[in-house]
Amino acid sequence: MSKCELAEMSTAKEQPGPSKPSGSAQEEKERDERMFECNICLDTAKDAVVSMCGHLFCWPCLYQWLETRPARQLCPVCKAAISKEKVIPLYGRGITKQEDPRNNVPPRPAGQRSEPEANAGFSGFGFGEGGFHMSFGIGAFPFGFFTSTFNFGETRPGAAPRGSPQFLEEQFLSKVFLWVALVFICWLVMA
Amino acid sequence: MANIAAQRIKREFKEVIKSEEVAKCAIKVELVNDSFTELKGEIAGPPDTPYEGGNFVLEIKVPETYPFNPPKVRFITKIWHPNISSVTGAICLDILKDQWAAAMTLRTVLLSLQALLSAAEPDDPQDAVVAKQYKEQPEMFRQTAKHWTSVYAGGPAKMSDLDDKIRRLTDMGIEEHNARVALSSYNWDLERATEQLFMTVMAKN
Structure with missing residues (x-):
């Protein structure tokens, strides 16, 4: 207990120090960085995916978690039901790195992209x-x-775009x- | 894989030291070896429980597959609790078994254990004797748990009537801890505890 009391006193001493503004700025920066950390490895998320419940992971980490318990596929953070098919990859603007070949992990699922709805009407036969x-x-x-x-x-509704x-x-x-x-x-x- | 485990423990360790619970002395983590595979945890007995004022030391073993599998945790400090073995310190807590989730950390595990001390689950016991006492004689349970806290975890309470009963048995040549276990198990009934102790001695011979 005495150690703890000492620790408390020292933190109490530090608080009113003159370096408070820079400390809070640093804290804020740290918090910003932590927002993009994988919830499993606690490192900045690589090959980031997000679950339907909104939690961020590295794809290799999440894949390994789902492989560890195939019968109970739950979000590691909130325990909502999740599945490999229902994750959304996050594509930032950074360089997409080559995946580590040691991780025998299938490629991260691709994003689902649907064409915007065609609004132009069908103008057939010159009428x-x-x-x-x-x-x-x-x-x-x-x-x-x-x-x-x-x-x-x-x-008349326009023809559907080719490939859809x-x-x-x-x-x-x-x-x-x-x-x-x-x-x-x-x-x-x-x- | 072991690399992920070590990396993560390192990060968690840094985080837990900075956490406000450590500042408040509610929890503590220490390294046991350099490889981050074994740690020593400490939790303070929560207020308004028989464990108040005690410090409980935990052994934490981090498996190679951490965080995909839970750490192995047991109490080193002897404790009287329905979900913790009074003999081995083994813990019955769902998040340390099938309810583990990879996003849980050392900090959340220690806080969960602290919560377990405030809210026992006698219907899912680890120590059947303790659980029975907890359900059938709650006041007796409270006294016993408080006594164990003061003896093993540095708790403040001094209970001279219980100490006297133990002394009666130690005077007969019985080891103090064995005497305490027997008395605790038999609701501090001196006769029944003595009977049971000598029965086991005779069985051994």
Whole structure:
């Protein structure tokens, strides 16, 4: 206890010292640096990733933690459920270093990047934004005519950009309809 | 891998020394060897508990796989507590087992142990005898824990009635600590403690 009392006295002495402002500035700097420390190795995060609960880690550190307890994948800080797939890499402006080959760690998951939504309308057939459509059907001809003719104000949604999931889906759907049409025609011919 | 463990302990060590708990004398960490694999911890008995005024020394062994696995901690100072073995000092605390998380540090471990001293978990005991006393005779438990604190951890309380009972047994040639354990285990019933002590002596012979 006596040692502690001494320690307390010495800290009490230091506090009102003249070097207080520089000390607090240094403290602030230290705090800033600590904000970017990995929660596992306590060093500045390398190959930084952030969990969905917002905690920062080195990717190799987090990977090793998840490998240590595959059955209990919890955030080391707040014990929220986490998974390897659901971490976000942080790309700063610094040089991206080569990964240490000794760490047999798979590459850090890539960020998910989605294209911004296309706003430009489809301007097909030179009719401009108005979208003039005509169709002639047999069946319920007059009604079909009305519904297809009086839709001047509406704009058709633009085609999905190439490579996006929506584009692939549309391609797939158009193939399906093509096959349905072919089967229908075959059936008509046979009948 | 051992490198990560040593690096981290070094950082933690620096941090814990600067922490306000150390300034308040609530916790303390010391190095035992240069390789940072073994440390000595110390926690102060929390106020308003039978452990108040005592200083409890801990053995901390840092595994190669730290911080992915918890440090191995046990009490060196003898203590009367439901979740700590009165014989070996082994601790039953979830964060030192399956509830460990890699972001925990020496500081948080020591503070958790201090919290364990204020809030025992008698339903998840390490020492069944102590836990039974804690549940069935809380006042007796408090007295015993206070007595152990004063004898082994430098606590302030002097309990002459308990000391007298121990002296009665030591006068019969029984080692003091054994006498204390027997009396504590039998709720300070001198007859039953004596009986039990001589039974074990006879069994050994």
